[in-house]
Amino acid sequence: MTELSEATVARLPVYLRVLSELAASRTRVVSSDELAALAGVGPAQVRRDLAPLGPNGVRGVGYDVDALQRRITDVLGLTREWPVVIVGAGHLGQALAGYAAFAERGFCIRALLDTDPALVGTTIAGHPVEPADRLEEVVAATGASIAVIATPPAAAQAVCDRLVAAGVGSILSFAPVLLVVPPAVDVRQVDLSAELTVLAFHGQRRDALPAERVPAERVPGGDA
């Protein structure tokens, strides 16, 4: 395995999902054309992405669904379980705590933290909400190296600092603020307002050109 581009890494989870579906429907072999169609990318893209993972395909035949599924699972680090701590038990934190797709991939929610006394002590999706004071001990006790920040923006940086100090190396943040972290820490941000804003931008353009040529838009899947 030479070296995977960031763009490839972002697509591997998509291929993995498609392969699970294929495996569930007893499909044994899949071609780059088929896989591409199911994943919403081009066939050349699929081959480029998969080639560096080792020889996975058979020329003239295609890819073995099970073998490829195992290979990607392995490359992505999904052979182990990843304990996850969620900070912020508001609506979003609650939604994430109950999100079934996480567990299927080996992401086990191990704790839900919040500062709100009205929430602390309650149980959400089977997880007792702990007081945020205990962040450090909860991280230590669960061994979590991944944390999700679902707090109000104003609290995010402080929470982030404490998570990093407690040893968390990977953070998924839903707070629309820049998180400053040491270089070894990996932060991904999901900005829901920004997503809608990009849609608004395109929508506005579409409205402006009544029945004209619509700018480059790949289908299926749009420009997700």
Place this chain on the structure above:
Amino acid sequence: MTELSEATVARLPVYLRVLSELAASRTRVVSSDELAALAGVGPAQVRRDLAPLGPNGVRGVGYDVDALQRRITDVLGLTREWPVVIVGAGHLGQALAGYAAFAERGFCIRALLDTDPALVGTTIAGHPVEPADRLEEVVAATGASIAVIATPPAAAQAVCDRLVAAGVGSILSFAPVLLVVPPAVDVRQVDLSAELTVLAFHGQRRDALPAERVPAERVPGGDA
């Protein structure tokens, strides 16, 4: 305005947020260096992104905060209100329905739909949950051109088809499935499992190199 790259469009909402913060703190002028630091990108990137929006800066001085804020708001299409319909009133749909940051940007949640009879008729964040049967009439009545899909994956494509048929042109989906849409429809997908998976991939690599060089990781902000 020549033509904005997709990458630039994705960053404009970030600049807009930073500018709002600056405006709130009575800052009148900002340089590309400062804006870059606050947005977590490079200064050259900021200038490249802003230059095509017209002459916004003054050489030797910087950018006028208010004027730039207005300009970006205008370019992104945020001068009008965007009615939004959310399909799926589970935890995630509820979280989105109550998400304050949407309203601040002019995204007004106008309806929440669900098939679950236990949810229909209840009120969430001030929005009555409507039966999903009424999708078409709700889209028509609200004039929504943006919709959010927060349903289980199995229902997403059918919902998507109905939304498109009802005239929705922009869709934000949280369902981890490929949505097939006509070319004129814009789809953005947020795949939460995939986000965690990318973190797991990097985390695994970090663990593998105990005290070694960590691969390219920009700070602040990590590789969000």
Place this chain on the structure above:
DNA sequence: TACTGTGAACTAATTCACAGCT
């Protein structure tokens, strides 16, 4: 002096097109 705007260089990512294998 201190900043923006931009040509030019560079790097990353995608797509083409075909050689090579089964």
Place this chain on the structure above:
DNA sequence: AGCTGTGAATTAGTTCACAGTA
């Protein structure tokens, strides 16, 4: 015949470095 894997070409995105200007 039908597929993968990959060099080569292309396109998109970023960064540099500096000319231009208030």
